[in-house]
Amino acid sequence: xxxxxxxxxxxxxxxxxxxxxxxxxxxxxxxxxxxxxxxxxxxxxxxxxxxxxxxxxxxxxxxxxxxxxxxxxxxxxxxxxxxxxxxxxxxxxxxxxxxxxxxxxxxxxxxxxxxxxxxxxxxxxxxxxxxxxxxxxxxxxxxxxxxxxxxxxxxxxxxxxxxxxxxxxxxxxxxxxxxx
Amino acid sequence: xxxxxxxxxxxxxxxxxxxxxxxxxxxxxxxxxxxxxxxxxxxxxxxxxxxxxxxxxxxxxxxxxxxxxxxxxxxxxxxxxxxxxxxxxxxxxxxxxxxxxxxxxxxxxxxxxxxxxxxxxxxxxxxxxxxxxxxxxxxxxxxxxxxxxxxxxxxxxxxxxxxxxxxxxxxxxxxxxxxxxxxxxxxxxxxxxxxxxxxxxxxxxxxxxxxxxxxxxxxxxxxxxxxxxxxxxxxxxxxxxxxxxxxxxxxxxxxxxxxxxxxxxxxxxxxxxxxxxxxxxxxxxxxxxxxxxxxxxxxxxxxxxxxxxxxxxxxxxxxxxxxxxxxxxxxxxxxxxxxxxxxxxxxxxxxxxxxxxxxxxxxxxxxxxxxxxxxxxxxxxxxxxxxxxxxxxxxxxxxxxxxxxxxxxxxxxxxxxxxxxxxxxxxxxxxxxxxxxxxxxxxxxxxxxxxxxxxxxxxxxxxxxxxxxxxxxxxxxxxxxxxxxxxxxxxxxxxxxxxxxxxxxxxxxxxxxxxxxxxxxxxxxxxxxxxxxxxxxxxxxxxxxxxxxxxxxxxxxxxxxxxxxxxxxxxxxxxxxxxxxxxxxxxxxxxxxxxxxxxxxxxxxxxxxxx
Numbered sequence: 001x002x003x004x005x006x007x008x009x010x011x012x013x014x015x016x017x018x019x020x021x022x023x024x025x026x027x028x029x030x031x032x033x034x035x036x037x038x039x040x041x042x043x044x045x046x047x048x049x050x051x052x053x054x055x056x057x058x059x060x061x062x063x064x065x066x067x068x069x070x071x072x073x074x075x076x077x078x079x080x081x082x083x084x085x086x087x088x089x090x091x092x093x094x095x096x097x098x099x100x101x102x103x104x105x106x107x108x109x110x111x112x113x114x115x116x117x118x119x120x121x122x123x124x125x126x127x128x129x130x131x132x133x134x135x136x137x138x139x140x141x142x143x144x145x146x147x148x149x150x151x152x153x154x155x156x157x158x159x160x161x162x163x164x165x166x167x168x169x170x171x172x173x174x175x176x177x178x179x180x
Numbered sequence: 181x182x183x184x185x186x187x188x189x190x191x192x193x194x195x196x197x198x199x200x201x202x203x204x205x206x207x208x209x210x211x212x213x214x215x216x217x218x219x220x221x222x223x224x225x226x227x228x229x230x231x232x233x234x235x236x237x238x239x240x241x242x243x244x245x246x247x248x249x250x251x252x253x254x255x256x257x258x259x260x261x262x263x264x265x266x267x268x269x270x271x272x273x274x275x276x277x278x279x280x281x282x283x284x285x286x287x288x289x290x291x292x293x294x295x296x297x298x299x300x301x302x303x304x305x306x307x308x309x310x311x312x313x314x315x316x317x318x319x320x321x322x323x324x325x326x327x328x329x330x331x332x333x334x335x336x337x338x339x340x341x342x343x344x345x346x347x348x349x350x351x352x353x354x355x356x357x358x359x360x361x362x363x364x365x366x367x368x369x370x371x372x373x374x375x376x377x378x379x380x381x382x383x384x385x386x387x388x389x390x391x392x393x394x395x396x397x398x399x400x401x402x403x404x405x406x407x408x409x410x411x412x413x414x415x416x417x418x419x420x421x422x423x424x425x426x427x428x429x430x431x432x433x434x435x436x437x438x439x440x441x442x443x444x445x446x447x448x449x450x451x452x453x454x455x456x457x458x459x460x461x462x463x464x465x466x467x468x469x470x471x472x473x474x475x476x477x478x479x480x481x482x483x484x485x486x487x488x489x490x491x492x493x494x495x496x497x498x499x500x501x502x503x504x505x506x507x508x509x510x511x512x513x514x515x516x517x518x519x520x521x522x523x524x525x526x527x528x529x530x531x532x533x534x535x536x537x538x539x540x541x542x543x544x545x546x547x548x549x550x551x552x553x554x555x556x557x558x559x560x561x562x563x564x565x566x567x568x569x570x571x572x573x574x575x576x577x578x579x580x581x582x583x584x585x586x587x588x589x590x591x592x593x594x595x596x597x598x599x600x601x602x603x604x605x606x607x608x609x610x611x612x613x614x615x616x617x618x619x620x621x622x623x624x625x626x627x628x629x630x631x632x633x634x635x636x637x638x639x640x641x642x643x644x645x646x647x648x649x650x651x652x653x654x655x656x657x658x659x660x661x662x663x664x665x666x667x668x669x670x671x672x673x674x675x676x677x678x679x680x681x682x683x684x685x686x687x688x689x690x691x692x693x694x695x696x697x698x699x700x701x702x703x704x705x706x707x708x709x710x711x712x713x714x715x716x717x718x719x720x721x722x723x724x725x726x727x728x729x730x731x732x733x734x735x736x737x738x739x740x741x742x743x744x745x746x747x748x749x750x751x752x753x754x755x756x757x758x759x760x761x762x763x764x765x766x767x768x769x770x771x772x773x774x775x776x777x778x779x780x781x782x783x784x785x786x787x788x789x790x791x
Contacts, residue, residue, distance in 0.1 A: 007515070007523065025386065028335070029323060040328050071515055078512035084332040084352055087386045180386075 231278025233305025259289020295626025418484015601657030631660025
């Protein structure tokens, strides 16, 4: 017999963050469908990333970071699951331990002592220098959102010029793997 | 062109000439592919309106007899007609409209079908693929516009995928919670040549709704139901969508358990209205006994209803002491508005069957004593006779008009289908017209679309040519799709339009009276047409009744006439629809009619913002 589905804690009114992985058919309009679902029903999107992930580019994996009460997050998953091109929906935040990473490129324009300080901090944060001129650096950095936020805050007084971030991607730890 | 390409092309040409006649016949025009797929899917009738982008499809329709095309007078009506066809038969309704305005006119109907879970496939024409995005004549971003109003939609850009898309559209429309599906067809795809493929037999790659409920949860539900002291069964449109067998199982379950049963607006007919265990419709204009039983129950079994706001009233006061069991084929309906204790995701019919079996297998005794006390309480509420009205004087009460229509059609014994428009007349029809079987009641519940009833009745009559089909209408709603009288005439559809004419948009007037100090802003139906002459001009019979003593004769004349009829029935202008749970109020805070006492509580400020 299949496992009895468990009910979400309906009395929980606290907001929580959820990192939801969605496997979808890589077809035109699928992203509009997902985004339209969120805007139409008033759900939050903190970040959203998408790219094809299989050999023949037929399946895309979307990672959505959202927040809501337990009931709202249950709704989000059920609403996503009933979209026709959606193959799998997985709430990484509750299915078990998972990794969440984000890529950031950050440009700092500075000279003199501030340059040295930026480099020292980059080293401490394991950010890589991917471009350098006499007056600027571009650092590349991966990590969870907090780490990227902390580094960005430290760069601000040193001449922070531009930030670009991918949004979070996530994957479960261990042998469990999400398949279409 | 490179030499290589030229080479391969001449090879293709050569192999094409070598092909046998049989395999050459596998290629056909896109329009022919669409029609063949529709036929394979069992489509017999398609409701549509032609235009430039769909001319190839109309050309293909011209050359065949398998599919009958019904020419409507407005694309919105095509969709409502297909809804009426689908709701009265359980089949997938089919619509064909052109690009641009054809598609945008269909949007209201599509959303109506989405909200009420009606299976439809709507084919829309589109400008040729190379013009998409160029603001071409009659171009619209149809898939973009219809995405939020359909269950799913497709834009076909490759003719090789066309047959597969049509088959998939029908599968999606009828599976799980049914709904409308749009297929956008660029003109070059309809003209181009491509292969046909039959409907796949393999399961769909991603969309496979759960139909069988979880057995462990069914056992838990039965345990809860057997232990109930004040139970109620609350059945909705999901039971209709699960087919007539589901209604039979519902009736069997309710009779076996001895529980009271209430229906939502969409569920009317799933349980026989004349049965003692039926406590009437629930919700905003539901009966006193149904709403108080919902409020006071200790175990609620919801089968195929979605805890809509018209049903629940104020959420934090909804059935406060009840353990709730929710049967729904759509996982996203679970815990959406009302948190429940046991969720049975599955088909309503299969779940009722599982519940019946588990109930019979369980040796746990029922609380028969408590159940008898519960019935005593319900009978006391029923004794209030909340739908009582007094027909006196020289003016016809609208409730009386519906009640007599019901009684006279019952005497006749014909299979009767009722559609409605939206407003007071709709609620009176729900309250005073009784239904014994499913699929006999077609109304716009979720979207509340004025102008739904006449085209829906058309679709019902096409599907049920020998049945009696009546559109119970208001004088304001009927004008929203009045052009369909021409369709009735063209196809000789003997639909009866029964207008409760109170010269007001009655429900708007009622809310203005109750919530806005009686300031009747723009709700008077000024400059109404002469409905008798209007019927005449559309080749139909027109009747007008103004006096109570003429009502029965008018109804009988309407029913006896073999063709379409408009009966304009002048009714009391200031009548309100009661009982009523004002917005923002709870089930036990109903406003009763002037003929009943007690229960009156005004509308709160929080309630005013609600619709």
